[in-house]
Amino acid sequence: MQIEVLQDGGANELHLALRGELDALTAPKLYEQLTQLVQGKPGISQITLHCRELTYLSSAGAGILLMCMDNFAPKGITLGLTEVQPEVYNILDLLGLTKLMSVTHA
Amino acid sequence: MIIGRAVAPLLLTLGAAFALLYLWVRYFAPYSYVEPLGLAAFLGVWAGGYLLFGEHIPRRWRSPERLLRWNAVLAGIGMTHVILWGLLGLAVSPANVRLRALLEGISEVGIAFQSAGHLILTGYLILYSFRWEKLWVLIGFYALSAIILSLRTILPSTASYLTPLVWLGILPLLYFSQWIEKILNQRLGETLLLVGAALVGTFLGWHVLPPMLMVGKTPLYAVLYPLLLAIIFLHGGWLIIPPMLRLVRVSQSEYASFELLTEFLAKQQRTNSAREILQITSQTLGQIPGVGGVFIELRTPFEDSVIVSHFLPPSLQESLRQILHQKSATESYIEVLPSLQRLNPKLPNLAGIFSQKSLSLLQGSALSQTLSLAVVSRIPDGFEEKDINLILTIAEQTVLFLEHLERRAYQEQALTARKEADFLKQTREALLPPAPPSLKKIDFYVLFEQYDRTIGGDYYQIHEYDGGEVVDFWLSDCAGSGIAAAYQMAQARGALNALWMRQLSPDAFILELNDTLKRIFHKNNFLAATLLRFDLKRKEYVIVRAGNPEVFHWNPLTNQTEILRPSGIVLGTTSSQIVGRIIVPERGHLVPGSLFMCFSDGFTEATSPSGEMFGGERLFKLFSTYHTLTAKEIATRIFQEVRTFTEGYSLGDDGTLLVVRYTG
Numbered sequence A: 001m002q003i004e005v006l007q008d009g010g011a012n013e014l015h016l017a018l019r020g021e022l023d024a025l026t027a028p029k030l031y032e033q034l035t036q037l038v039q040g041k042p043g044i045s046q047i048t049l050h051c052r053e054l055t056y057l058s059s060a061g062a063g064i065l066l067m068c069m070d071n072f073a074p075k076g077i078t079l080g081l082t083e084v085q086p087e088v089y090n091i092l093d094l095l096g097l098t099k100l101m102s103v104t105h106a
Numbered sequence B: 001m002i003i004g005r006a007v008a009p010l011l012l013t014l015g016a017a018f019a020l021l022y023l024w025v026r027y028f029a030p031y032s033y034v035e036p037l038g039l040a041a042f043l044g045v046w047a048g049g050y051l052l053f054g055e056h057i058p059r060r061w062r063s064p065e066r067l068l069r070w071n072a073v074l075a076g077i078g079m080t081h082v083i084l085w086g087l088l089g090l091a092v093s094p095a096n097v098r099l100r101a102l103l104e105g106i107s108e109v110g111i112a113f114q115s116a117g118h119l120i121l122t123g124y125l126i127l128y129s130f131r132w133e134k135l136w137v138l139i140g141f142y143a144l145s146a147i148i149l150s151l152r153t154i155l156p157s158t159a160s161y162l163t164p165l166v167w168l169g170i171l172p173l174l175y176f177s178q179w180i181e182k183i184l185n186q187r188l189g190e191t192l193l194l195v196g197a198a199l200v201g202t203f204l205g206w207h208v209l210p211p212m213l214m215v216g217k218t219p220l221y222a223v224l225y226p227l228l229l230a231i232i233f234l235h236g237g238w239l240i241i242p243p244m245l246r247l248v249r250v251s252q253s254e255y256a257s258f259e260l261l262t263e264f265l266a267k268q269q270r271t272n273s274a275r276e277i278l279q280i281t282s283q284t285l286g287q288i289p290g291v292g293g294v295f296i297e298l299r300t301p302f303e304d305s306v307i308v309s310h311f312l313p314p315s316l317q318e319s320l321r322q323i324l325h326q327k328s329a330t331e332s333y334i335e336v337l338p339s340l341q342r343l344n345p346k347l348p349n350l351a352g353i354f355s356q357k358s359l360s361l362l363q364g365s366a367l368s369q370t371l372s373l374a375v376v377s378r379i380p381d382g383f384e385e386k387d388i389n390l391i392l393t394i395a396e397q398t399v400l401f402l403e404h405l406e407r408r409a410y411q412e413q414a415l416t417a418r419k420e421a422d423f424l425k426q427t428r429e430a431l432l433p434p435a436p437p438s439l440k441k442i443d444f445y446v447l448f449e450q451y452d453r454t455i456g457g458d459y460y461q462i463h464e465y466d467g468g469e470v471v472d473f474w475l476s477d478c479a480g481s482g483i484a485a486a487y488q489m490a491q492a493r494g495a496l497n498a499l500w501m502r503q504l505s506p507d508a509f510i511l512e513l514n515d516t517l518k519r520i521f522h523k524n525n526f527l528a529a530t531l532l533r534f535d536l537k538r539k540e541y542v543i544v545r546a547g548n549p550e551v552f553h554w555n556p557l558t559n560q561t562e563i564l565r566p567s568g569i570v571l572g573t574t575s576s577q578i579v580g581r582i583i584v585p586e587r588g589h590l591v592p593g594s595l596f597m598c599f600s601d602g603f604t605e606a607t608s609p610s611g612e613m614f615g616g617e618r619l620f621k622l623f624s625t626y627h628t629l630t631a632k633e634i635a636t637r638i639f640q641e642v643r644t645f646t647e648g649y650s651l652g653d654d655g656t657l658l659v660v661r662y663t664g
Helices: A027-040 A059-075 A086-095 B002-028 B035-056 B064-091 B097-127 B132-154 B156-168 B171-176 B178-186 B188-213 B219-269 B274-286 B314-325 B385-431 B482-501 B506-520 B576-582 B615-626 B631-645
Strands: A002-006 A013-022 A046-057 A078-084 A102-105 B291-299 B306-310 B333-337 B352-360 B368-377 B442-449 B458-465 B470-478 B527-535 B540-546 B551-555 B560-564 B586-589 B595-599 B655-662
Touching: A002 A027, A013 A027, A013 A059, A027 A059, A046 A059, A046 A086, A059 A078, A059 A086, A078 A086, A086 A102, B002 B035, B002 B097, B035 B097, B064 B097, B219 B274, B219 B385, B274 B291, B274 B306, B274 B385, B291 B314, B291 B385, B306 B314, B314 B352, B314 B368, B352 B385, B368 B385, B385 B482, B442 B458, B442 B631, B458 B482, B458 B655, B470 B482, B470 B595, B470 B655, B482 B506, B506 B527, B506 B540, B506 B576, B527 B595, B527 B655, B551 B615, B560 B615, B595 B631, B615 B631, B631 B655
Parallel strands: A013 A046, A046 A078, A078 A102
Antiparallel strands: A002 A013, B291 B306, B291 B368, B333 B352, B352 B368, B442 B655, B458 B470, B470 B527, B527 B540, B540 B586, B551 B560, B551 B595, B595 B655
């Protein structure tokens, strides 16, 4: 999976594009990078993951999203997913994550 | 050497001419003093012979130790020569003056030649690996000899006690001679024997034999002849006895080498790391008498190099490392050099043995370790053949021990993997749900297909209480895999069975479970579950969906199949307040013939070889098609269809199908 930091975010926002598959192998990489970015940009309040090119989400990937959400919430950071493909959206919806975080269709 | 070889025939010719001239003069002018002519003949032949054939003598035969042995051989030949020709001379009638003079002359020239040979070799030993102390000892020895001989001529009565003093003066010379130094370091008894033999030889040469042989006809001859004889016998003691001792020592040395090797092998048996192996190798090599320093490096693809060295200055260590690194790391390399200066003139003039070998690794056939070893001698050209063999044997054994260590680590790894597999198997067996109860008015079947036959995340259980009036069908899927998932599944199972004891409502049951799992699960782990409860007394069903796929239902009242997808969320990640707001149980009337099918995502996500997923729609169609069959038939038919879709390949994840019909 590729993670690209997008430059179109505001001062308090962080935008990342995810490409490929978010599974047990790649999920720790996402967590590590998100944690580093949050530490390197104090005052951030919104992280948006652009998932147009995210083709697969495994349970481990969903677990990492939940962990990020749980870790960032006390710091006042909201995690959201946008442009999510139907297959990935179905998985998020099945797991009930669409009710915990902002998830929008592609 | 080219010039030397050109001169060689001339020297040989001159030597032969002098010999013939000497014999001719000696025969026709008996007892005339022409020994210098005879000596010149011998020297000519020897010098010519050396120049012609000297370079063919292997360098190791010219080591100090070998030279001393040659010296001993020379002494042996000289003694035989003196005795043989002396006896022949005595056997000839005194009347035959010419023949007798000739035989005695041959004997005397032999003595002179032998003495000259000894002096040359002794000088060479002094100059080889030169030390000023050696030269001063030599000069001092000859100066003392000259003084004593002068005194003897002037005061003949002093000879008896002055002569031994001359030869005692040679003791420091003995001390600085390389090989003698070793003997002195080793055994006092042998040293005393050596000195005693030299003194006896001196006494015989100086006092006993000259009168017996009736020599001393001219004043110069009277001085020189006893001196020459004394030198012969000194060498007889000095040089014959050491080789005899040497014969004893060779067997002792071989035994010492054997002992060293045995001890080395015994120590290596107990090693547990590459560094330990290298340290033992280095220490063992350091115990070989000729070894002055050791450098060993093990280069490995996974970690930093392991370097061990013994008695080497850092600059020399680095030079040796660079020399070894210039060689291909994947090819075996052995080189024995009489001097390191052949590689680099700035290096010390010490002999070196280099060995490099690549070790194959079991863990990756394309990867290898490289053992590089350099051993430096204590003195120039200081390795004997047995030392070289011993060093190379130890190097080879070190490679074997390193390979054995790697093999052992690999086997331990395999053993750990096997233990883990056994653990997983045992855990799986322990996690198997209890045997389902025999239920009244309910036909059900569970099809559980494990992905890798070890441990999966799926778990199901059927639990009844209230006298069988309430039955819970539980199906869950724990995120993750392996031991961690198994461990969390075991915890979830414990929590489940504890909660069942409390006979909670479905909502309370799920929220309590969520609370428990949130406490015990890691942050990125969660449990997806479906709870289907039949309340036979109330004729009601309740479905709670917590992140698991939807439930299929065939409703006999409408004669239709439907998808029940109540709102829900996975358990163990968020607070029960949030979970309680999201989860909405679905309730309905339980009528005879009601059919439910719960499943885990292993079935919907089963993939064909072309990469297409089986999906929920296909599953729902099959459920609709087969709804009239028994629970077992429905489950097995659907499973067959899924296997056909995957063309026999496994599902890719655990798959569980739970089919339940209320028969009324």
